[in-house]
Amino acid sequence: MTQYAQTQTTVSEYSELSILQRTDKRDIAYVVYGIVILLMVVCAYLMAIFGWLPHDPEEMQLELMLAGPGAPGHLLGTDFMGRDTLPRLILVIKAYFVPGLMYIAVAILLGGIFGILSGYYGNKYETVVTYITNIIDSFPRLILMLLVVAAFKPDIYYIMMVLGVTNAPLVSQLIKGKISMLRQKNFVESAIALGIPDARIIFKHILWFNCRSYLIIQATLGMGEAILLESALSYLGFGVQEPTPSWGNMVQQGANYLLQGQLWSSTIPAMAIMFTVLGFYLLGDGLNNMLEGKRQS
Amino acid sequence: MMVSRSAKPVVLYLTRELYVTFFLLIGVSLVVFAVLYSAPGDPLAAVFGGQVLSDAQREEMMRNLGISNTWYGQYWSWLVKLFNGDFGTSLRSGQPVLGEVTKLAKNTFYLTFGAMFFSLMIALPIAIYLAKRGTDRLGWVLMMFAYTTSAVPLFWSAYIVIYIYTRFFNTLPIGLATGESMNFTQMMLPVFMLGLGSGIISETVRFLRDEISRVFSEDYVRTARAKGVSVWKHALTEALIIPVSEMIASKIPFVIGGAIIVEQIFNWPGIGRMAWQAAQDRDYPVIMCITLVTALIVRLTSLLQKTLYVIVNPRASQETKTS
Numbered sequence: 085m086t087q088y089a090q091t092q093t094t095v096s097e098y099s100e101l102s103i104l105q106r107t108d109k110r111d112i113a114y115v116v117y118g119i120v121i122l123l124m125v126v127c128a129y130l131m132a133i134f135g136w137l138p139h140d141p142e143e144m145q146l147e148l149m150l151a152g153p154g155a156p157g158h159l160l161g162t163d164f165m166g167r168d169t170l171p172r173l174i175l176v177i178k179a180y181f182v183p184g185l186m187y188i189a190v191a192i193l194l195g196g197i198f199g200i201l202s203g204y205y206g207n208k209y210e211t212v213v214t215y216i217t218n219i220i221d222s223f224p225r226l227i228l229m230l231l232v233v234a235a236f237k238p239d240i241y242y243i244m245m246v247l248g249v250t251n252a253p254l255v256s257q258l259i260k261g262k263i264s265m266l267r268q269k270n271f272v273e274s275a276i277a278l279g280i281p282d283a284r285i286i287f288k289h290i291l292w293f294n295c296r297s298y299l300i301i302q303a304t305l306g307m308g309e310a311i312l313l314e315s316a317l318s319y320l321g322f323g324v325q326e327p328t329p330s331w332g333n334m335v336q337q338g339a340n341y342l343l344q345g346q347l348w349s350s351t352i353p354a355m356a357i358m359f360t361v362l363g364f365y366l367l368g369d370g371l372n373n374m375l376e377g378k379r380q381s
Numbered sequence: 382m383m384v385s386r387s388a389k390p391v392v393l394y395l396t397r398e399l400y401v402t403f404f405l406l407i408g409v410s411l412v413v414f415a416v417l418y419s420a421p422g423d424p425l426a427a428v429f430g431g432q433v434l435s436d437a438q439r440e441e442m443m444r445n446l447g448i449s450n451t452w453y454g455q456y457w458s459w460l461v462k463l464f465n466g467d468f469g470t471s472l473r474s475g476q477p478v479l480g481e482v483t484k485l486a487k488n489t490f491y492l493t494f495g496a497m498f499f500s501l502m503i504a505l506p507i508a509i510y511l512a513k514r515g516t517d518r519l520g521w522v523l524m525m526f527a528y529t530t531s532a533v534p535l536f537w538s539a540y541i542v543i544y545i546y547t548r549f550f551n552t553l554p555i556g557l558a559t560g561e562s563m564n565f566t567q568m569m570l571p572v573f574m575l576g577l578g579s580g581i582i583s584e585t586v587r588f589l590r591d592e593i594s595r596v597f598s599e600d601y602v603r604t605a606r607a608k609g610v611s612v613w614k615h616a617l618t619e620a621l622i623i624p625v626s627e628m629i630a631s632k633i634p635f636v637i638g639g640a641i642i643v644e645q646i647f648n649w650p651g652i653g654r655m656a657w658q659a660a661q662d663r664d665y666p667v668i669m670c671i672t673l674v675t676a677l678i679v680r681l682t683s684l685l686q687k688t689l690y691v692i693v694n695p696r697a698s699q700e701t702k703t704s
Contacts, residue, residue: 226638
């Protein structure tokens with residue numbers, strides 16, 4: 085009896101510790117860093133919504149143009165019109181947040197449909213799905229976005245839509261791999277034998293019970309890319325339009341003064357982009373190693 | 382598909398790939414057409430000075446100009462024009478688009494493939510180191526370096542490099558478009574920046590690391606090692622040539638995308654800068670042509686990769702997959 089209890093504790097101890105034991109300490113550090121960045125983003129969003137900004141983002145101080153960080157009253161310096169950088173950095177999150185979520189929704193929905201069709205139903209749809217994803221993969225994203233911008237109008241929602249569609253092949257490929265692996269498992273076969281409808285097997289037993297961490301990882305990895313591409317488009321002048329600040333157009337405005345030696349007003353937003361994107365990348369990768377156990381080194 | 386015994390399987394495989402590429406290009410043209418077709422604005426009204434046309438007038442005019450009523454009719458005539466090399470004329474310059482684009486495509490080609498080469502030169506040693514040694518301290522630093530290159534916005538790092546260059550050499554490394562003479566360093570700077578900043582290094586490192594360590598744990602590599610012969614000689618094809626060519630084929634669209642930004646900053650006369658200008662002017666024949674040309678480049682690279690794959694790995698032609 086005692087022996088039995090002892091085994092119980094060891095097993096439960098093991099299962100409690102295992103996820104931390106199995107993963108590298110570095111992966112845990114990545115995840116922690118990524119979560120900190122994620123929390124900062126959420127905080128910035130709330131601050132921007134409720135207007136709890138440390139300074140008025142529109143107020144211009146012409147005697148304090150292009151100041152570096154630590155200028156009196158301006159923690160991160162000012163831009164070329166003497167506007168404080170910090171509240172503008174925070175305001176950007178509001179412009180990014182909803183389009184970013186839409187992008188993730190489009191990518192996962194479309195990629196999910198493709199992945200389910202080719203992974204679960206196999207041969208019947210595989211050719212069609214491969215054909216469509218190959219077509220999408222043929223376009224350089226930025227060029228496709230420029231085409232859409234030229235045909236319609238420069239709008240962040242259009243851009244995020246294109247980004248979502250172009251990211252769908254990747255998501256579809258991953259989901260397909262996962263589903264066709266799970267399809268062989270006994271629990272799916274027994275579910276089919278029990279006469280459970282396909283939709284319930286796919287959504288509940290495969291996607292929800294076995295793929296949700298995977299989808300979250302994909303979403304975080306995609307988020308970093310979305311920020312980079314959006315800022316690149318803002319730099320080119322087609323992303324978030326003036327006077328709404330975006331990290332891309334803040335860097336671009338600062339860069340006009342860069343050759344005169346005024347480094348700070350473009351460096352600060354560029355650093356914001358870098359740390360955030362790095363946060364999303366590391367979070368995605370760390371979670372991947374932690375939950376999926378990709379690396380057994 | 383019926384496989385005849387007389388033809389070589391490699392030839393059959395490549396023929397099928399050619400078919401697939403052809404149909405994919407048709408699909409690509411359909412997507413481009415769909416975007417342009419659904420764009421707002423009325424070209425017919427624009428021809429007649431922006432007056433609002435009634436349905437009867439419109440019908441009349443379309444018949445006179447020989448424009449089809451249906452979308453597939455319009456698509457077909459558009460496609461026939463494309464096959465005859467008529468991509469329309471630029472709204473801005475009035476010149477035929479295709480000539481201008483092919484003239485500049487050469488420069489973008491140098492930039493893109495040079496950058497690809499640089500990226501691989503950086504990513505390969507890191508991947509091999511990580512595959513052989515795992516993430517020790519130096520490996521971790523290299524890995525973080527690879528991540529950081531993918532996270533820094535390219536347009537900012539390019540500006541910083543230009544700034545540093547001007548401080549040291551007192552000249553700007555830009556101006557190929559204006560016909561100024563440029564030395565080798567000035568020519569290489571954009572290529573190097575695109576290679577470093579197009580964001581493909583971290584993914585390349587991860588992919589190659591996983592592939593190399595997977596291949597190196599296979600039985601035949603262990604046998605080779607036990608026999609004392611060179612491991613790389615045996616594993617070269619599977620661990621290096623195939624994954625690297627796959628990586629090049631799948632990442633070329635990203636590098637072309639980054640080329641838009643680099644060409645913009647370094648004043649490099651290529652189709653990326655042209656695409657930007659066209660999007661600014663809403664000069665859609667130009668951007669349509671550039672989209673089609675870049676998609677063609679991507680598909681041809683992919684075809685080349687498949688050819689290489691089937692040459693170094695003849696077994697692949699036996700696979701009866703339906704893609």
